[in-house]
Amino acid sequence: MATASKLGDYLRARREQVRPEDVGLPAGERRRVPGLRREEVALLAGISAEYYLRLEQGRDRHPSDQVLDSIAGALRLATDARVYMRALARSPRTATRRSSHPERVSASIQSLIDGWPTTPALVHGRYMTTLAANPTAIALNPLFAPGINTLRAAFLEPEMREFYRDWDTMTAKAVAYVRSVSAAAVDDPELVRLIGELSLHSERFRTLWARQDVRRRTSGVTRLLHPQVGPLDLHYEKLALPGAPGQMLIAYHAEPGSPHGGTASDARAPGRAPAAYAYRHGCRRRGRTSTGPVSSGLIRPAGTLNRPPAFRAGRGPLRRSSPGSPHRGATSG
Known part of the structure; x- marks a missing residue:
């Protein structure tokens, strides 16, 4: 499974957990989706809505650390979640490979x-x-x-x-x-x-x-x-x-x-x-x-x-x- 789609899944799941009022936006009365809209995340992160859409859809595979940090701030991610998101965004070629040897305790x-x-x-x-x-x-x-x-x-x-x-x-x-x-x-x-x-x-x-x-x-x-x-x-x-x-x-x-x-x-x-x-x-x-x-x-x-x-x-x-x-x-x- 592509790393980018995992990142997209994560971004989508996390924005659904953030309420508009948590980030200073009006809740509104006609929301069709839970949490934030894509364009609201983009606005809070200071990036274009089109670029954020490409990230969620897996069409952009190499977001910069600066972009990831901005999105993490918009989604109110804690330190552990930020580390996790960065790991998802890493290239498959540099992702950590698990050893095939069984785990042992010394x-x-x-x-x-x-x-x-x-x-x-x-x-x-x-x-x-x-x-x-x-x-x-x-x-x-x-x-x-x-x-x-x-x-x-x-x-x-x-x-x-x-x-x-x-x-x-x-x-x-x-x-x-x-x-x-x-x-x-x-x-x-x-x-x-x-x-x-x-x-x-x-x-x-x-x-x-x-x-x-x-x-x-x-x-x-x-x-x-x-x-x-x-x-x-x-x-x-x-x-x-x-x-x-x-x-x-x-x-x-x-x-x-x-x-x-x-x-x-x-x-x-x-x-x-x-x-x-x-x-x-x-x-x-x-x-x-x-x-x-x-x-x-x-x-x-x-x-x-x-x-x-x-x-x-x-x-x-x-x-x-x-x-x-x-x-x-x-x-x-």
């Missing part, structure tokens, strides 16, 4: 996160496939295990919707993040397969992807509901790993002195799992917690390796990454 990073017994930590590949995770992270959520694409799980696994109390916010951030890292590889087969599958099976994903929001959040707070310890408000930090393009180390921690301090690590202790999780282990769903020990399947005691169960009752096997799938990490996303 032994030193694996050793580092394994040495954090009270801090859930994992490493994502470029499209949010888990490449490595420590036992505490897997105890926090079995779907954080290596080999599972957490973007896919967020939209297609019902447990993730129960786990994230802020599921709507979390999914919006996740899609905006993947969009931000995909500009230089919009035709990457791995990305195309992942986006295709999610677009086919999730209306929520289709809506978010069509917005073309771009945002890289490296820290924040996420609101969780753990089956053992109940509600958790955890801070997260995302750190890019030097020498490993696209890999992000993610660590969760509670605010010092908060009611949630220590509760993330408490998830490793034996306990009971609610029916929403327990049914994956052959338990009946009765709207109450399972009476079996968590170590029987969901979360095992500290020091043991936890992985999601292989089957979900009535729905066949839990999909794991396979060679050539968009969800396969190197060590197993």
Whole structure:
């Protein structure tokens, strides 16, 4: 697919998100399109309407940085979105090519996160496939295990919707993040397969992807509901790993002195799992917690390796990454 058409798609999607009153223009009463008109963007950017039309239609393939900056200002794009737009406008000959080699986490990073017994930590590949995770992270959520694409799980696994109390916010951030890292590889087969599958099976994903929001959040707070310890408000930090393009180390921690301090690590202790999780282990769903020990399947005691169960009752096997799938990490996303 031509780079220019991707740029055009992005410009069209973004101008539809900007209201006239946001940029000092009268809203009017007879608008047939959402957001700004093309000629309004051109006016705000200080370029001709005909030239802007050529950009949206892909008939101009080499806009200057000055033009792109002017359009970014007209569309009120933040820094991450500006970087993304510039990447879309790059010539296909200079666009970054993805390596065909599988992503791998270094032994030193694996050793580092394994040495954090009270801090859930994992490493994502470029499209949010888990490449490595420590036992505490897997105890926090079995779907954080290596080999599972957490973007896919967020939209297609019902447990993730129960786990994230802020599921709507979390999914919006996740899609905006993947969009931000995909500009230089919009035709990457791995990305195309992942986006295709999610677009086919999730209306929520289709809506978010069509917005073309771009945002890289490296820290924040996420609101969780753990089956053992109940509600958790955890801070997260995302750190890019030097020498490993696209890999992000993610660590969760509670605010010092908060009611949630220590509760993330408490998830490793034996306990009971609610029916929403327990049914994956052959338990009946009765709207109450399972009476079996968590170590029987969901979360095992500290020091043991936890992985999601292989089957979900009535729905066949839990999909794991396979060679050539968009969800396969190197060590197993």
